[in-house]
Amino acid sequence: MQSANILIIVACLVGAVRAASDNSTVGVEAPTIVSIVFKYDPNKAAAIAAGVLYSVASLCLFTRLFMNKAWWGLHLPIASTLMSVGLFMRIPMATNPNSLSIFLVQAFFTLLPPAAYLAFNYILYRRFFVNCVDRRYSWIKPEKAIRCIVISDIATASIQGAGGGLEASTNTTSAKLGADIVLVGLILQTVSFAFFMILVVHVWHGINRDGLLFRKEPWRKILWILMFSSTAYMIRYIYRVIEFGQGNDGYLIT
Structure with missing residues (x-):
């Protein structure tokens, strides 16, 4: 990534x-x-x-x-x-x-640091099932889910990299195409992370459904951390999509 x-x-x-x-x-x-x-x-x-x-x-x-x-x-x-x-x-x-x-x-x-922040959430999600709760609460096997998300992040970041290369072109048409490709990459990356948030919410729902004493569990803070930080990341993703969508002269970038 x-x-x-x-x-x-x-x-x-x-x-x-x-x-x-x-x-x-x-x-x-x-x-x-x-x-x-x-x-x-x-x-x-x-x-x-x-x-x-x-x-x-x-x-x-x-x-x-x-x-x-x-x-x-x-x-x-x-x-x-x-x-x-x-x-x-x-x-x-x-x-x-x-x-x-x-x-x-x-x-x-x-x-570069935001990539490490995301990686921390992915690792925390996997370790949560290894050390805290039963793996059945994960909609998809934790290892498989994280593997798919990481592959998706690498793919979407590569798309953005390819678009960024075209965007640096002195040719107006190529530059515009590059900007569009970067925007598509950002949108796909946002969708990929939204899938991760769905996984976290699914775990939250499953634990509550089974009537675990949520407030008394020592690992409850982990889910709060995942929910809070993932929401903050999603806000960042949405902001960047809007920023790139408005173009170089858009309100957010200026």
Whole structure:
């Protein structure tokens, strides 16, 4: 999944560099890489605040995992740490908007961690059935369900990567086709994750149906975590679909 996301990031960077170079003859007012990709100037105060919040979250997660020796979840605080670094990199990027090296670092560090967050939910879902409840509560065998979702994520991310490559083209028709392909990939990815949410809701319904004392079970928080975080991910997916659907001049992206 991460390799496919790298393709998307590289495609965006290529498109930004091409656009910046195409406009370099305009003069001192030529748009920068940052202005072309972001459509706004990064705010230093916001970058510091967000970076600090992610750093605090990373510290809490590292502490919790080491105390419980839960090494299987180590990629979660590592991803949060990378995200905080990426956000802090927006501080020098604000004063060096044409620095490709700074832009590339912040892009990789902010766009890749979400893949690890999703992976954590998938692993948590599988371990929930291994350690907490009977496997019969899963609509589909946990291993098979997660395998299908991961394959779907890789496929849809690859579609987005292919579309991103076309979108970076200087040909208007190819660029428009690329944007449409990226949008299709995003929609399919959203549908794929919606299937995962259905699996989680099915587990929730089955446990309640069998009359388990939900509030007294030590594992009840796991389902709350899965429901809450999955809902947050879905909001993000829907936002991105609308954002890409509106185009580069749309309300959300500007």
